[in-house]
Amino acid sequence: MTPKPRTHGFDTLTLHAGAQADPATGARATPIYQSASFVFPDSDHAAALFNMERAGHVYSRLSNPTNAVLEERIAALEGGVGAIATASGQAALHLAIVTLMGAGSHIVASRALYGGSHNLLDYTLPRFGIATTFVDPRDLDAWRSAIRPETRLLFGETLGNPGLDVLDIARVAALAHDHGLPLLVDSTFTTPWLMRPFDHGADLVFHSATKFLSGHGVVIGGLVVDGGTFDWDGRGAGAGSAAARGKFPTLTEPYAGFHDMTFAEESTTAAFLLRARREGLRDFGACMAPMTAWQILQGIETLPVRMEKHVANARRIVGFLRDHPMVATVSYPELPDHPDHALAQRLLPRGCGAVFPVGLRATREQGRRFIESLRLFSHLANVGDAKSLVIHPASTTHFRMSAQDLERAGITEGTIRLSIGLEDPDDLIEDLSRALHAAGKA
Amino acid sequence: MRLAVDGREVYAYTGTRPVDPAKPAVVFAHGAANDHSVWLLQSRYFAHHGRTVLALDLPGHGRSAGPALASVEAIADWLAAVLDAAGLPQASLVGHSMGALAALSCAARHPAKVTKIALLGPAAPMEVSDALLAAARANDHVAYELINEWSTSAGKRIGGNTVPGMWILGTAMRLMERTAPGVLHTDLAACHAWGGGLDAARAVRCPSLLVVGARDVMAPPRAARALAETLPGARVVTLPDTGHAMMAEQPDAVLDALRGFL
Numbered sequence: 001m002t003p004k005p006r007t008h009g010f011d012t013l014t015l016h017a018g019a020q021a022d023p024a025t026g027a028r029a030t031p032i033y034q035s036a037s038f039v040f041p042d043s044d045h046a047a048a049l050f051n052m053e054r055a056g057h058v059y060s061r062l063s064n065p066t067n068a069v070l071e072e073r074i075a076a077l078e079g080g081v082g083a084i085a086t087a088s089g090q091a092a093l094h095l096a097i098v099t100l101m102g103a104g105s106h107i108v109a110s111r112a113l114y115g116g117s118h119n120l121l122d123y124t125l126p127r128f129g130i131a132t133t134f135v136d137p138r139d140l141d142a143w144r145s146a147i148r149p150e151t152r153l154l155f156g157e158t159l160g161n162p163g164l165d166v167l168d169i170a171r172v173a174a175l176a177h178d179h180g181l182p183l184l185v186d187s188t189f190t191t192p193w194l195m196r197p198f199d200h201g202a203d204l205v206f207h208s209a210t211k212f213l214s215g216h217g218v219v220i221g222g223l224v225v226d227g228g229t230f231d232w233d234g235r236g237a238g239a240g241s242a243a244a245r246g247k248f249p250t251l252t253e254p255y256a257g258f259h260d261m262t263f264a265e266e267s268t269t270a271a272f273l274l275r276a277r278r279e280g281l282r283d284f285g286a287c288m289a290p291m292t293a294w295q296i297l298q299g300i301e302t303l304p305v306r307m308e309k310h311v312a313n314a315r316r317i318v319g320f321l322r323d324h325p326m327v328a329t330v331s332y333p334e335l336p337d338h339p340d341h342a343l344a345q346r347l348l349p350r351g352c353g354a355v356f357p358v359g360l361r362a363t364r365e366q367g368r369r370f371i372e373s374l375r376l377f378s379h380l381a382n383v384g385d386a387k388s389l390v391i392h393p394a395s396t397t398h399f400r401m402s403a404q405d406l407e408r409a410g411i412t413e414g415t416i417r418l419s420i421g422l423e424d425p426d427d428l429i430e431d432l433s434r435a436l437h438a439a440g441k442a
Numbered sequence: 443m444r445l446a447v448d449g450r451e452v453y454a455y456t457g458t459r460p461v462d463p464a465k466p467a468v469v470f471a472h473g474a475a476n477d478h479s480v481w482l483l484q485s486r487y488f489a490h491h492g493r494t495v496l497a498l499d500l501p502g503h504g505r506s507a508g509p510a511l512a513s514v515e516a517i518a519d520w521l522a523a524v525l526d527a528a529g530l531p532q533a534s535l536v537g538h539s540m541g542a543l544a545a546l547s548c549a550a551r552h553p554a555k556v557t558k559i560a561l562l563g564p565a566a567p568m569e570v571s572d573a574l575l576a577a578a579r580a581n582d583h584v585a586y587e588l589i590n591e592w593s594t595s596a597g598k599r600i601g602g603n604t605v606p607g608m609w610i611l612g613t614a615m616r617l618m619e620r621t622a623p624g625v626l627h628t629d630l631a632a633c634h635a636w637g638g639g640l641d642a643a644r645a646v647r648c649p650s651l652l653v654v655g656a657r658d659v660m661a662p663p664r665a666a667r668a669l670a671e672t673l674p675g676a677r678v679v680t681l682p683d684t685g686h687a688m689m690a691e692q693p694d695a696v697l698d699a700l701r702g703f704l
Binding site for chain 1: 455458477479482483484486487490504505573576577582584587588590591597599600601602603604605606607608609611612613616617619620622693694697
């Protein structure tokens with residue numbers, strides 16, 4: 001009889017992965033290695049560290065022992081090969097893109113994106129020669145027909161922001177691989193507790209770790225994780241296909257900026273991370289502070305228990321709002337009338353997170369009154385905090401988008417986005433009920 | 443670099459340095475269902491410290507054309523043929539697990555070509571459990587999972603990788619998953635069937651090093667003892683708290699053991 005492999009479970013990994021009792025002091029908690037640099041034992045060791053002949057830390061822009069624990073932990077939780085911690089979620093997205101492509105390249109992205117990601121792709125990257133075509137994430141033909149010879153990446157969010165379009169990762173990944181392209185997924189809203197995109201075929205994952213991974217809302221940070229499956233040089237080993245051949249010279253051709261290293265030959269499974277660290281962190285410099293990494297680690301330790309309550313509270317609030325006369329729509333994929341209900345049941349059996357949009361039957365003035373009447377919900381630009389949050393996307397996170405783009409992203413003037421926290425759900429319902437009453441009288 | 447042996451393409455990582463027959467050569471041979479990338483740090487070090495390095499993809503592995511070779515002797519003869527193809531009259535051989543058996547066999551069968559052998563995670567015999575062989579024969583993913591579990595010491599299964607930001611279990615799993623169906627079974631069966639370990643050890647005349655992981659359950663320290671006693675003048679380095687995946691778990695300690703020997 002075949003023995004059953006014994007691997008650590010998710011909850012255990014949230015507490016332990018990447019960490020050991022500190023070898024220097026025995027400290028059980030991961031220490032904050034608040035040091036810019038690390039002493040070399042001798043000149044040969046120094047040269048070997050610089051030339052990737054030995055493992056270790058040189059300078060905290062490139063790597064840091066506290067950050068390394070966080071990177072290893074998220075890689076373990078996602079089921080990837082490794083990760084890089086960045087200054088923000090936006091920095092993680094930027095690092096992923098610039099590691100894979102340069103001027104003249106093209107991205108196909110879901111149009112249901114966080115406003116900040118949309119800004120980067122639609123307004124800023126074209127200035128550097130990288131164009132993006134936005135498509136309805138539910139329309140596989142639209143993804144297919146948007147792919148051009150110069151396309152280098154497909155990109156979407158596990159749950160589109162803010163309409164909660166569920167990305168059919170397996171189908172979009174299969175399409176991407178048929179064209180020799182990787183699929184990058186923003187998994188911020190779901191975290192690996194709700195879903196692991198690599199299990200469904202995604203190649204790269206990034207997080208704004210500011211959100212649920214941290215949970216405390218006190219830091220800004222990002223993580224990009226490599227699944228280690230994509231076949232960058234199109235040899236036919238791993239995800240992708242021969243169509244990838246020649247598409248990723250940053251990984252498959254010698255890089256003069258690092259001793260003519262060909263990253264896909266140096267590392268069979270982690271070429272992307274090697275280039276991202278050796279070039280992207282080195283030259284663009286959007287590294288994470290060790291203190292930030294430590295604070296995110298504190299959050300991840302309680303991720304399973306927090307996510308369970310986030311989801312339970314969200315379900316209570318969704319139930320309350322759906323039946324309220326001032327509420328026109330609640331977009332939550334667990335509801336049978338959500339267009340991705342069946343897909344969500346398959347992909348997200350543990351729940352669909354705790355961020356969702358609500359359409360009020362209200363004038364703009366009533367919407368304003370609603371938000372300003374809330375007492376427990378904080379009106380601010382963030383999601384995934386332990387505290388409940390509220391925002392009006394059309395005037396804040398998505399204000400640069402045209403009316404047409406807003407409509408395409410499922411946002412109206414009356415759309416309110418809620419991020420449900422960990423408070424007593426009865427208190428949240430009372431807060432919402434009172435604010436809706438105040439709005440009705442406005 | 444690309445070579446050809448018996449008309450089949452062979453990939454060898456050289457540490458981004460050209461092959462120079464005037465320099466002492468070091469050839470690295472990986473274990474079952476692995477490729478050259480398991481030697482990344484150590485091979486780069488020697489390539490940049492006065493050696494010519496070939497970190498090979500064995501036939502049917504990584505970028506080298508198949509099929510995978512079905513016996514330890516066949517891999518040993520192939521290693522000798524690679525030296526010819528690369529224009530290297532002699533080399534030191536560094537092998538891990540199955541690669542260690544091949545290096546040992548090569549030193550016995552082709553003594554004029556081998557200057558030193560470093561055997562990492564060796565065993566004689568290298569018995570593979572029936573369950574693992576059966577899972578590998580069926581191309582069942584559980585074979586990779588068992589190897590990953592048994593190859594990595596308990597501490598490193600949790601974390602503390604010395605390579606910043608990398609997850610040892612994930613990296614090892616993704617690498618094995620890239621192997622073509624059937625290759626793992628061919629490799630394991632070759633190891634299991636090879637009964638010539640101690641005879642080969644008696645025939646070896648070049649200096650030898652054994653690097654043993656104190657917590658190796660794939661090739662336990664006791665499985666290397668007979669080899670250590672049989673190889674004339676063998677040097678043995680035991681790495682504490684280290685499993686079979688020693689290049690990943692203790693890259694610097696492995697390098698230091700090799701530096702002191704090669």
